Amino acid sequence: MKQTKLMLVFAALFLSGLMVNAQEETKRLEFKKGEVLDILLFTGKPEMAKLFPKYRKTAFVFASKTGYQPQQPILSVQETTQGGYQPGTYVFGKWPNVDARKKFLNEIVANVPDFHEQRRSMWSTFYVSYFEMEKDISFELNPKKVLVSTHLWKQNDSEFNSYQKEWLKKAKANGGKVILELKNSRSAIGYMYKPDYVVLTEWNTRDDFDAFLKEDMKIDKKGIQNVNQFVIK
Known part of the structure; x- marks a missing residue:
């Protein structure tokens, strides 16, 4: 229950009122060949609501400049049914290409020196997987x-x-x-x-x-x- 509340707080802060959470309505995601799909898995800390506005004004601004598209669903992990990792939140992300994704990873600390410290302060776990699309794909989250x-x-x-x-x-x-x-x-x-x-x-x-x-x-x-x-x- 606590993680669900944290996820909803994060969604509100992250999206600034945009209702693109898959809990509300069916969401169709589309990726063109060469675009990058992120899967972000993390578990929030109670301090997240207080600290996230700074993250949004620093790390998020740089991510947007390098091509990150935030209008993707923010989902809650209802249950871990296999494995030992139990994240609270599951996020899809989108980048225009691999170069943009790498640019963010390579340059974020130079632009936001306390980037990793901010993340550790807000999330107890945070994992990233990203995938370059080999063809056009689309799918719906109902x-x-x-x-x-x-x-x-x-x-x-x-x-x-x-x-x-x-x-x-x-x-x-x-x-x-x-x-x-x-x-x-x-x-x-x-x-x-x-x-x-x-x-x-x-x-x-x-x-x-x-x-x-x-x-x-x-x-x-x-x-x-x-x-x-x-x-x-």
Whole structure:
């Protein structure tokens, strides 16, 4: 409950009143080939509401100058269903290209010297993954559905590929719809989070997803090194 409240405070501060939270209405996200999709995972501290206005006037201003597009959904992590990481917030971000993303990472400290200190003051955990789009993609986040984000790390290619095929087969058999698949993640020093495969699935009901989860537990896990899975809203 505390994390949900922190997430809502962050959304209000971050978006300055723009209602683009997927909890309110279906949100369609579109990315062109060459654009960059961010996934930001973090857990807020109680001080966040007090400290974020400074961050918005410094780090956020520089991010916007280098091409960051903030009109993306801010989601809460309702539950971690696999893995030990339990973030409070799940954010999609958007950049015009990889060069813009790297420019921010390479130049932020020169422009905002206390950037990392600000982040540590507001968030107890903060991880970044970003992905360059290999083709045009679009997907929708429907608040009436159950949305699940699964992040997998490979143990080896052949066994991972077998696991992935079985995973997708069982997901679809239990009513799951794959709405986004991401590979070739990149990250940043100090915020390293590089899953080999991210898949966002949509389920009509929580019972459907829970039925799949039981099936997933039966699949041989030799092909994967690690998994984090979050129900998001």
